Each structure stands twice: as C-alpha cells, then as structure tokens.
Amino acid sequence: MFMFKKIAVLGCTLLLLAACNSNQEGIGNGANNTNIPNNNYQTNPIQNPTQGSISVDFDVVNPKVTFSEALKIFNDIYPxxxxxxxxxxxxxxxLYYDIEGFDQSKEYELKIDPMTKEIDKKEFERTKGTDEILDLSNVMDPSEAIAIASQVRDVQGLSPIGWSLDAEYGMQIYKVEFRTKAAEIDVKIDAKTGEILKVDVDD
Structure with a gap:
C-alpha cells in the first residue's frame, strides 16, 4: 500500500512538471510571433502576386499614398x-506609382506601392541627354485631371485604370486612361490649364 501511494505521488509530480514546461513553451512562442513595425519605406522589390490574391478593383482617384506623398518619397531617396x-x-x-528621374550621370526609376509604401528602385547610367524636366509648379492634382477627363463623352460611366504625367515640348500633360471591353481610351489634358488636348481611342 505504501508503495502504491509513493507511485501515485510521483506520477502527479511528473504531470505538474510537464504542464509547467508546456506553459513556458507557449509563452516563448508568443514572444516570437510579435509583429515588429516596418519602416516607412521598405526597400523590397514589388513582387508579382499570385493570380487572384489581390483585388483588381483599385482606387485610382484617391490612392492611400497621394500624388504629393509619392513625389516626397522620390525626393527623399534621390534629393x-x-x-x-x-x-x-x-x-x-x-496598382503602383512609377516615377522616373535623372541627374547628370544617372537615370532613376522608383516604383511605389500606394497601399504599403513598399518600394522597388533601379538606377542606370545615363545614356541620353534629351530628357525633359517635369515642371510641377502649378500642376493640378491627378484627381482634378481625372474629373475633367471623365466629362468626355466616350468615357461616360467608365472608371479610370491609370494616369501619367509627362513633359512634352515644354508642356506638362496628363494622360488619363480608360478601358472598355472593345477599346482603350486615353484623354490628354494640359496639367496647368485643364484644357482637353486630345482623345485617343485604340480599338
């Protein structure tokens, strides 16, 4: 009888020790899973997601990272x-921003994810000397250009799929892009006056 009690006490002790070890392991695992905040600009290549993993319904008019914020990111990296x-x-x-720039010796391309601020940057030796500098003074916001472009009869009821801002022969020009099942439609707008310059329909 004495031997049976001794075995029972020993068994309980082993069970208690096992439970304590289990709790300690759980606490350790929890600490390893703590999320560490990311830096504002993650210098990682913007990867192509697997099909179906990201919605294609993008907010081109009001992206989380605004036009001015995207410019600031570029200027912070390439002052x-x-x-x-x-x-x-x-x-x-x-959806992503694609900003191109240059200095005396190099050309730069910076892609920015407008949801996460994740960036992908590339640098090249400058091989051409005819680049036009984009004059951003008094340029309207992209949302204003989109509102003007959306008044064109050919794009009534459509949502924009993207836009670009370039310097062409001394003019700063927005190109707002729309798409139907049958055609792609580009509306070119003077970025300073808001004048509609051209509507291209590519069937």
Missing part, C-alpha cells in the same frame, strides 16, 4: 534628381 515622369498604373494584378 538631387530631376523628375521626368510620374505614372499611376496597374500591372500584374496590382
């Missing part, structure tokens, strides 16, 4: 570069 063009476009199932 001495001139900006040549700014695009907000869709590709590979996602």
């Amino acid at each position: 001495n570069a001139n900006i040549e063009s700014v695009d907000l476009e869709t590709g590979y199932g996602r």
Whole structure:
C-alpha cells in the first residue's frame, strides 16, 4: 500500500512538471510571433502576386499614398534628381506609382506601392541627354485631371485604370486612361490649364 501511494505521488509530480514546461513553451512562442513595425519605406522589390490574391478593383482617384506623398518619397531617396515622369498604373494584378528621374550621370526609376509604401528602385547610367524636366509648379492634382477627363463623352460611366504625367515640348500633360471591353481610351489634358488636348481611342 505504501508503495502504491509513493507511485501515485510521483506520477502527479511528473504531470505538474510537464504542464509547467508546456506553459513556458507557449509563452516563448508568443514572444516570437510579435509583429515588429516596418519602416516607412521598405526597400523590397514589388513582387508579382499570385493570380487572384489581390483585388483588381483599385482606387485610382484617391490612392492611400497621394500624388504629393509619392513625389516626397522620390525626393527623399534621390534629393538631387530631376523628375521626368510620374505614372499611376496597374500591372500584374496590382496598382503602383512609377516615377522616373535623372541627374547628370544617372537615370532613376522608383516604383511605389500606394497601399504599403513598399518600394522597388533601379538606377542606370545615363545614356541620353534629351530628357525633359517635369515642371510641377502649378500642376493640378491627378484627381482634378481625372474629373475633367471623365466629362468626355466616350468615357461616360467608365472608371479610370491609370494616369501619367509627362513633359512634352515644354508642356506638362496628363494622360488619363480608360478601358472598355472593345477599346482603350486615353484623354490628354494640359496639367496647368485643364484644357482637353486630345482623345485617343485604340480599338
């Protein structure tokens, strides 16, 4: 009888020790799963997502990262570069800014995810000397250009799929892009006056 009690007490002790070890392991795992805040600009390549993993219903008019914020990110990374063009476009199932610029020796391309601020940057040796500098003074916001472009009869009821801002022969020009099942429609607008310059329909 004494031997039976001794075995029972020993068994309870082992069970208690096992439970304590289990709790300690659980606490350790919880600490490892703590999320660490990301930096504002993650310098990681913008990966192409797997099909169906990201919605294709993008907010081109009011992206989370605004036009001015995207310009600031570029200027923070390349403070001495001139900006040549700014695009907000869709590709590979996602929306992203594509900003190109240059200085005396190099050309730069910066892609920015407008949801996460994740960036992908590239640098090239400058091979051409005819780049036009984008004059951003008094340029209207992209949302204003989209509102003007949306008044064109050919795009009534359509949502924009992207836009670009470029310097062409001394003019700063927005191109707002729309798409139907049968055609792609580009509306070109003077970025300073709001004048509609051209409507291209590509069937």
